[in-house]
Amino acid sequence: MITINHLCKTFRLRSGDVCAARDMNLDIHEGEIYGVIGYSGAGKSTLVRCINLLETPDDGEMTIDGTTVVIRSGRVFLREGGAEKPASEKQLNALRRGIGMIFQQFNLLDRSTVADNVAYPLRYTGMSRADIDARVRELLALVDLTDKADVYPSQLSGGQKQRVAIARALANRPRILLSDEATSALDPDATESILALLRDLNRKLGLTIVLITHEMSVIKAICQRVAVMEDGAVVEEGEVYDLFAHPVQPITKRFVQSASPLGKIDKMIVEGSPLLRVGPGGYLVKLLFHRDCVGDSLISDVSRRFGVNLNIVLANVEEIQGVALGGMIAAVEGAPEAVQAALDYLRDKHVSVEVIARG
Ligand SMILES: Nc1ncnc2c1ncn2[C@@H]1O[C@H](COP(=O)(O)OP(=O)(O)OP(=O)(O)O)[C@@H](O)[C@H]1O
Numbered sequence: 001m002i003t004i005n006h007l008c009k010t011f012r013l014r015s016g017d018v019c020a021a022r023d024m025n026l027d028i029h030e031g032e033i034y035g036v037i038g039y040s041g042a043g044k045s046t047l048v049r050c051i052n053l054l055e056t057p058d059d060g061e062m063t064i065d066g067t068t069v070v071i072r073s074g075r076v077f078l079r080e081g082g083a084e085k086p087a088s089e090k091q092l093n094a095l096r097r098g099i100g101m102i103f104q105q106f107n108l109l110d111r112s113t114v115a116d117n118v119a120y121p122l123r124y125t126g127m128s129r130a131d132i133d134a135r136v137r138e139l140l141a142l143v144d145l146t147d148k149a150d151v152y153p154s155q156l157s158g159g160q161k162q163r164v165a166i167a168r169a170l171a172n173r174p175r176i177l178l179s180d181e182a183t184s185a186l187d188p189d190a191t192e193s194i195l196a197l198l199r200d201l202n203r204k205l206g207l208t209i210v211l212i213t214h215e216m217s218v219i220k221a222i223c224q225r226v227a228v229m230e231d232g233a234v235v236e237e238g239e240v241y242d243l244f245a246h247p248v249q250p251i252t253k254r255f256v257q258s259a260s261p262l263g264k265i266d267k268m269i270v271e272g273s274p275l276l277r278v279g280p281g282g283y284l285v286k287l288l289f290h291r292d293c294v295g296d297s298l299i300s301d302v303s304r305r306f307g308v309n310l311n312i313v314l315a316n317v318e319e320i321q322g323v324a325l326g327g328m329i330a331a332v333e334g335a336p337e338a339v340q341a342a343l344d345y346l347r348d349k350h351v352s353v354e355v356i357a358r359g
């Protein structure tokens with residue numbers, strides 16, 4: 001649905017150049033909720049502003065819903081067949097209309113009612129007043145704000161304002177919705193309800209959503225895949241579940257730690273927590289139970305089968321995309337060969353086993 005190749009964008013300031021996108025590559029599939037996470041200044045907003053061409057990239061290629069845009073030295077071309085032609089403002093506007101966008105600050109018109117805010121993008125499209133009214137009613141129903149049509153934004157809560165912004169973003173029936181920190185200004189309840197709405201719209205309308213955030217809990221709640229951005233580039237990418245199970249880059253590990261008790265296990269290891277001490281001859285192990293082995297009675301099974309003691313120090317199971325991911329720190333004690341055999345047995349059963357310390 002969105003393919004980005006070798007996208008570059010540098011802001012040239014008096015104080016020096018700021019490279020906000022250095023060779024960005026992404027492939028976002030139709031109908032998925034794709035997360036982009038990174039700390040402040042990583043280049044996330046620049047990326048979404050390039051996708052909807054609010055910002056002109058310096059160089060690169062983007063295919064958006066079947067249209068290929070090629071950018072060379074800040075000049076935008078459309079590729080059709082084998083030929084590249086300079087893109088007209090009209091063509092770019094048509095492309096932009098196919099992409100909805102929502103922001104942290106809602107960007108509503110304070111002096112217009114909710115209904116007028118939602119109607120705004122439909123003006124000058126040639127639609128009749130009656131058709132616009134009908135579409136606005138439909139959109140307000142979609143975001144569950146039918147009863148707020150005639151009130152002003154100042155009379156709404158943050159969550160309700162974001163619902164208005166979502167309705168407005170969907171007015172022209174875009175197939176893609178870009179969400180730039182849309183829940184960052186909301187309290188936890190409102191965040192949850194906006195995320196539930198986005199998930200719902202994704203399912204009901206087949207909407208492809210690119211969700212920018214600096215919170216891993218948001219990614220965990222609704223994204224299927226995620227890209228981790230640092231310093232203008234994607235440093236790690238994949239299924240959200242896999243990133244939680246096996247984060248590779250230090251920055252990804254930090255994000256996972258922030259949203260998962262399992263991540264805290266890593267922190268305890270690094271900090272040498274007294275909880276993680278093991279008796280003489282014992283092994284302290286970290287076990288990860290993936291989708292295909294959570295729920296099996298493996299722990300009591302290995303204890304019995306190999307005659308080892310397995311004491312659980314810390315354990316957690318969480319649900320990511322409806323699939324369980326379990327983690328555990330355990331002290332394993334027994335005859336050395338029995339302990340080895342027990343750990344090999346767990347590995348055979350697809351448990352990831354990491355020996356953290358030996359007593
Ligand atoms: N219009 C601009 N002019 C100059 N520099 C800019 C401009 N927009 C962004 N930058 C710079 O580009 C870099 C990336 O900014 P960007 O806003 O894309 O980051 P971000 O990941 O969205 O951060 P945040 O989480 O704070 O929103 C930053 O160093 C920023 O200062």
Ligand SMILES: [Mg+2]
Nearest residue numbers: 044045046180
């Ligand atoms: Mg930003």
